[in-house]
Amino acid sequence: MRLQLLCLLTAAALVPMIGSGAPAKASASGVKRTADGHPDLSGVWQFAIDLPPGALKRESNGSVSFKSFDPSARRPAPAPVPGALPFTAAPSYKPEFQAKVKELEAHENKTDEVFYCGKPGVPRIGSPRKIVQLPNEIIFFYEDISGDPYRIIPTDGRPHRAGANPTYYGDSVGHWEGDTLVVDVTNFVDSSWFGEDGYFHSDAMHVIERLWRNGENLAYQVTVEDPKVLTAPWTEAPRVIKPSNDPLEESPKCVETDGNKLTNNDHHVQR
């Protein structure tokens, strides 16, 4: 009995360490903290929406200049990220849904709401552009082609809302596991995709976002669970988001007019 109790206590002590995401030394790494002792994730971060690659060449008065931008916040981190969970490149769909995923992907420019200015939802929208961290709630702000959503995430221990309508960004509650903010998101509409390439989901989708400090940067990693269509939870590659001095700006309205001009199913890859 005493041994069982010891095992239980040991396991209980390890769970936060395993799930914390951030390495133990992060606590003493000089990370800026809020008054309640949690790492301060607040600030403006690099944009994480997908944009075309490329640069602008400007020629004026005989001089030539080039300007490009850093798209890294949208990409998997190029190097291992301390505290990240193991991940795989793609979700594993149940055999009976694999053909549907391929079909959706093949006709993406017809089947994807995002192509027609639809909301990407969580987690497809990526990491937030701005975080406001308060003692009992954290607010995520975004810039997106479909609009500029926000999410108010309680961190005071309350449960998910009961009876709320399903939405693209779901119902979020947050808590801290060590130095990692864990955001638990449920209650999604079932028409969004959790990733391009036809990654559809059911009304049972459950998303877990993890955010922690990686030096001066923000680390972001997502796990998607959907027992109705996936064989196992899918954890995506972590992303590292740099701080930004680029203030948020209202996104122009979205008016998609290309759909009726497309002559084939060549798929787009928006986000």
Place this chain on the structure above:
Amino acid sequence: MRYKVYGVRIAFLGLFAAAMWAHHSPSAEFDMSKKITLTGTLTKVDWINPHIKVSMDVKGEGGKVENWGLESNPPAWFRRVGVSRNDLAKAIGQTVKVEGVRSKDGSFYGYLQKIILPDGTSLELVSPNAAQEYGK
């Protein structure tokens, strides 16, 4: 996955593909072989998602005015390479020259790759590595 696809497009379609974004594949709407160069009066600049759009009146054969529309990269892209709506809109009513590719449906519509403004300033969408290539 997204970037692997980009890589393929860049490799097979050349520099312009890099500027086409993946909102839709260029081959789905534009004929990459139909390069267009237009000179005319800039009439409108729509700073909208998912593509900005410029309108211009171009004198066609016989002097008939053709109302052209050209879309380009999204506003957020232009913002991050330092181009605002006003950089283009200040030329409304004046003569500009644009280069791009034409819509497959043969309408007066295209994808803008380069614009030369009345003061001679040119803005051109180029590959991510263009600066390094230029320096070689």
